[in-house]
Amino acid sequence: xxxxxxxxxxxxxxxKPRVVIIGGGxxxxxxxxxxxxxxxxxxxxxxRNYHTFQPxxxxxxxxxxxxxxxxxxxxxxxxxKKNFFFRLLRVQKIDPDEKLVFTSSGSLHYDYxxxxxxxxxxxxxxxxxxxxxxxxxxxxxxxxxxxxxxxTFEMAGLVKDPAKQRDLLSIVIVGGGPTGVETAGALSExxxxxxxxxxxxxxxxxxxxHLVQSGNFLLAGMAEKSCKRAYADLTKMGVEVILNSxxxxxxxxxxxxxxxxxxxxSTLIWSAGVKGDVIPGLKPEWIxxxxxxxxxxxxxxxxxxxxxxxxxxxxxxDKYPNGLPGVAQPAIQxxxxxxxxxxxxxxxxxxxxxxxxxxxxxxxxxxxxxxCDLPNKKAFGxxxxxMIWAFVHITFLVSFxxxxxxxxxxxxxxxxxxxxxxxxxxxYIRTNDRVAEKIVKDNEYSS
Amino acid sequence: xxxxxxxxxxxxxxxKPRVVIIGGGxxxxxxxxxxxxxxxxxxxxxxRNYHTFQPxxxxxxxxxxxxxxxxxxxxxxxxxKKNFFFRLLRVQKIDPDEKLVFTSSGSLHYDYxxxxxxxxxxxxxxxxxxxxxxxxxxxxxxxxxxxxxxxTFEMAGLVKDPAKQRDLLSIVIVGGGPTGVETAGALSExxxxxxxxxxxxxxxxxxxxHLVQSGNFLLAGMAEKSCKRAYADLTKMGVEVILNSxxxxxxxxxxxxxxxxxxxxSTLIWSAGVKGDVIPGLKPEWIxxxxxxxxxxxxxxxxxxxxxxxxxxxxxxDKYPNGLPGVAQPAIQxxxxxxxxxxxxxxxxxxxxxxxxxxxxxxxxxxxxxxCDLPNKKAFGxxxxxMIWAFVHITFLVSFxxxxxxxxxxxxxxxxxxxxxxxxxxxYIRTNDRVAEKIVKDNEYSS
Numbered sequence: 001x002x003x004x005x006x007x008x009x010x011x012x013x014x015x016k017p018r019v020v021i022i023g024g025g026x027x028x029x030x031x032x033x034x035x036x037x038x039x040x041x042x043x044x045x046x047x048r049n050y051h052t053f054q055p056x057x058x059x060x061x062x063x064x065x066x067x068x069x070x071x072x073x074x075x076x077x078x079x080x081k082k083n084f085f086f087r088l089l090r091v092q093k094i095d096p097d098e099k100l101v102f103t104s105s106g107s108l109h110y111d112y113x114x115x116x117x118x119x120x121x122x123x124x125x126x127x128x129x130x131x132x133x134x135x136x137x138x139x140x141x142x143x144x145x146x147x148x149x150x151x152t153f154e155m156a157g158l159v160k161d162p163a164k165q166r167d168l169l170s171i172v173i174v175g176g177g178p179t180g181v182e183t184a185g186a187l188s189e190x191x192x193x194x195x196x197x198x199x200x201x202x203x204x205x206x207x208x209x210h211l212v213q214s215g216n217f218l219l220a221g222m223a224e225k226s227c228k229r230a231y232a233d234l235t236k237m238g239v240e241v242i243l244n245s246x247x248x249x250x251x252x253x254x255x256x257x258x259x260x261x262x263x264x265x266s267t268l269i270w271s272a273g274v275k276g277d278v279i280p281g282l283k284p285e286w287i288x289x290x291x292x293x294x295x296x297x298x299x300x301x302x303x304x305x306x307x308x309x310x311x312x313x314x315x316x317x318d319k320y321p322n323g324l325p326g327v328a329q330p331a332i333q334x335x336x337x338x339x340x341x342x343x344x345x346x347x348x349x350x351x352x353x354x355x356x357x358x359x360x361x362x363x364x365x366x367x368x369x370x371x372c373d374l375p376n377k378k379a380f381g382x383x384x385x386x387m388i389w390a391f392v393h394i395t396f397l398v399s400f401x402x403x404x405x406x407x408x409x410x411x412x413x414x415x416x417x418x419x420x421x422x423x424x425x426x427x428y429i430r431t432n433d434r435v436a437e438k439i440v441k442d443n444e445y446s447s
Numbered sequence: 448x449x450x451x452x453x454x455x456x457x458x459x460x461x462x463k464p465r466v467v468i469i470g471g472g473x474x475x476x477x478x479x480x481x482x483x484x485x486x487x488x489x490x491x492x493x494x495r496n497y498h499t500f501q502p503x504x505x506x507x508x509x510x511x512x513x514x515x516x517x518x519x520x521x522x523x524x525x526x527x528k529k530n531f532f533f534r535l536l537r538v539q540k541i542d543p544d545e546k547l548v549f550t551s552s553g554s555l556h557y558d559y560x561x562x563x564x565x566x567x568x569x570x571x572x573x574x575x576x577x578x579x580x581x582x583x584x585x586x587x588x589x590x591x592x593x594x595x596x597x598x599t600f601e602m603a604g605l606v607k608d609p610a611k612q613r614d615l616l617s618i619v620i621v622g623g624g625p626t627g628v629e630t631a632g633a634l635s636e637x638x639x640x641x642x643x644x645x646x647x648x649x650x651x652x653x654x655x656x657h658l659v660q661s662g663n664f665l666l667a668g669m670a671e672k673s674c675k676r677a678y679a680d681l682t683k684m685g686v687e688v689i690l691n692s693x694x695x696x697x698x699x700x701x702x703x704x705x706x707x708x709x710x711x712x713s714t715l716i717w718s719a720g721v722k723g724d725v726i727p728g729l730k731p732e733w734i735x736x737x738x739x740x741x742x743x744x745x746x747x748x749x750x751x752x753x754x755x756x757x758x759x760x761x762x763x764x765d766k767y768p769n770g771l772p773g774v775a776q777p778a779i780q781x782x783x784x785x786x787x788x789x790x791x792x793x794x795x796x797x798x799x800x801x802x803x804x805x806x807x808x809x810x811x812x813x814x815x816x817x818x819c820d821l822p823n824k825k826a827f828g829x830x831x832x833x834m835i836w837a838f839v840h841i842t843f844l845v846s847f848x849x850x851x852x853x854x855x856x857x858x859x860x861x862x863x864x865x866x867x868x869x870x871x872x873x874x875y876i877r878t879n880d881r882v883a884e885k886i887v888k889d890n891e892y893s894s
Contacts, residue, residue, distance in 0.1 A: 075645040356753040
């Protein structure tokens with residue numbers, strides 16, 4: 001008899017209104033923090049038991065940080081919050097008419113629903129790309145990429161032919177937004193400072209880092225000065241930036257670009273786009289471009305008691321006719337706004353409109369190198385920008401322990417250039433690559 | 448065309464004698480450290496790219512430490528060592544007549560061979576046990592167990608029936624050696640200090656921790672005073688110690704003991720025994736009880752130029768008629784001895800016999816609770832023993848960075864009782880458990 005029968009959501013009945021939050025990213029986290037436990041029962045659903053600090057995922061992928069430095073268990077985060085219930089599960093469906101959320105462990109009635117489940121990688125229907133490329137949306141994604149990189153370096157040590165070594169070592173990064181730029185910079189620093197010491201038998205001049213961007217600029221959306229500086233810095237660091245081009249196909253071995261170029265690579269990193277992950281059951285008229293259209297109160301337009309936050313929401317304003325940018329700040333501000341407002345809504349008090357406060361944009365390129373756009377669109381770069389970047393990222397990490405871990409790691413890495421997290425703990429095995437798969441199996445280093 | 452063709456071991460030819468070391472555990476690590484690079488070419492093979500500090504695996508499993516605090520990349524460890532070559536692979540066969548080592552990436556001639564590939568879990572032929580229990584020999588093992596524990600706690604929150612909650616939460620640890628005792632103690636502290644705060648909806652009085660030991664004493668081999676103290680401390684901490692009994696069968700749901708008792712449990716931890724992992728091709732007459740018989744120079748008796756170290760070697764002495772204990776110190780001392788001696792052997796100089804220096808034994812039970820046997824078999828326990836235990840373990844960690852990480856974690860955990868590594872990053876899915884598997888898949892928290 002299975003041990004796991006008799007499962008229910010096990011949320012106690014309550015006379016308070018129940019708020020169900022879907023997703024423990026920035027939006028859901030700040031909403032839950034700002035909800036008043038004495039007025040509401042708060043239920044948080046997530047498919048992972050931790051919050052991921054996505055802006056630093058690229059450092060986990062490039063072995064600069066250990067995974068748990070940027071992830072915090074959600075239960076621990078809220079252990080002092082009263083009237084709060086976390087459940088690890090995936091939401092399957094929403095019935096907005098009956099106000100029910102359906103999950104793999106049963107259904108639950110809500111009075112208010114906060115949808116903050118974010119986005120997933122968008123491969124625009126390219127199945128080969130989805131199968132063979134490395135996305136960068138989650139901690140398992142980042143660990144898979146790290147494992148792939150380390151295994152590739154090991155394999156390059158077994159290959160004498162420089163052309164083959166080059167094909168093995170070359171990396172293509174698709175998408176020149178912050179993730180692409182930051183990953184390219186981190187890989188370039190690994191190549192220069194860390195890898196040659198670790199792999200004396202590999203010639204890292206054979207490791208080419210290609211960054212492919214569809215538009216005219218890297219970091220599109222930032223001030224032109226920042227875009228240009230990112231391009232100049234990366235180029236100086238030996239990253240081969242290819243503008244105005246896309247990767248039109250990738251078969252696991254060769255990336256073909258729309259400019260006709262082909263690049264042999266076993267590692268293609270996909271940071272080219274995301275799409276909203278709309279849960280089934282919501283009304284089609286609420287959905288636009290895979291996102292939920294919200295009004296100035298972050299309420300899904302036309303719905304009863306449903307709010308949407310962060311990447312899954314589209315809030316059109318005069319300044320942002322296509323919606324707010326898909327970064328942490330809008331999610332944090334929307335979450336805080338909705339969390340604080342529900343009391344007023346419950347009491348039918350008048351509401352102030354949500355106003356997005358642009359705190360500026362930051363992207364780091366390398367040690368002491370970053371670009372910063374201030375809210376007034378003034379831009380600057382270099383060491384000061386990098387220090388601001390580091391300060392802001394440490395500040396927004398969720399727990400004090402995460403902050404300590406990241407800070408110590410950064411100081412260490414800054415002083416030694418030795419990141420030290422280069423362990424292949426769970427080898428990544430690409431399904432199409434029979435030879436690689438066979439080597440891994442023969443070696444049995446998967447345990 | 449596959450990227451990974453044309454693979455060879457890529458070890459340069461040399462006019463120096465070549466030493467091949469199999470295994471980067473304590474024995475192989477200390478042998479490589481002590482070999483003179485100016486006199487030998489040193490080649491290290493391991494199936495993992497890191498050294499594992501096995502004595503602290505149980506803290507990784509119980510979420511006290513992150514994995515990379517106790518693992519160090521082997522390439523980084525030896526990056527300053529000249530004439531040293533690391534290769535990530537599994538050795539398939541040895542031909543002692545031709546002095547060849549065969550691997551998945553090609554074969555290599557050796558002048559001296561140091562076999563230090565250690566032991567694996569021994570299930571004594573019980574296939575069900577091997578399939579359903581959680582061993583504790585490697586970092587992936589420890590992470591699987593951690594993931595299983597955290598998932599079980601999550602699931603217990605979904606179950607209202609106290610009997611079912613008890614079945615889910617109960618843990619059986621088989622084997623009362625240091626690993627079993629230390630794991631039981633750590634789980635008991637988690638239950639008391641950490642879990643109730645994280646899982647307010649779970650009644651942890653339903654979590655029973657059973658420690659099953661075949662003999663009369665826990666920590667067999669230590670002084671009787673230490674054995675008794677471990678028993679008394681664990682019992683006081685609420686661990687249900689079952690002496691003079693074995694688990695005779697386990698089907699993934701119920702453990703049946705030789706004393707007739709049955710315990711429903713989804714988590715059975717196997718720390719009951721190991722067996723040597725003898726590589727094919729070695730002469731049968733060299734092998735005894737799955738280990739390689741070595742003489743007082745750690746040389747495999749009857750072989751030409753083959754040495755064996757640590758858990759895979761059996762060195763019988765008057766004091767240890769069944770061989771040295773299977774812990775870190777014999778491996779470290781044998782590795783150091785062989786590494787230093789190869790020069791003398793090469794020059795046909797006379798050798799001193801290897802002498803094992805017993806530095807005593809330590810085991811920790813909980814915060815401020817440990818037992819310590821001094822080399823003279825005097826034993827004591829309590830806070831002082833615990834402080835010595837902590838000091839010794841920090842000292843023998845391989846890298847300075849590992850030491851810093853473990854030290855900071857311990858200070859943190861000591862002060863806060865909050866271990867913080869309770870992330871389910873790669874969910875463990877038990878193959879037999881259709882319901883659990885289905886829940887995990889539905890939830891898609893595997894990504």
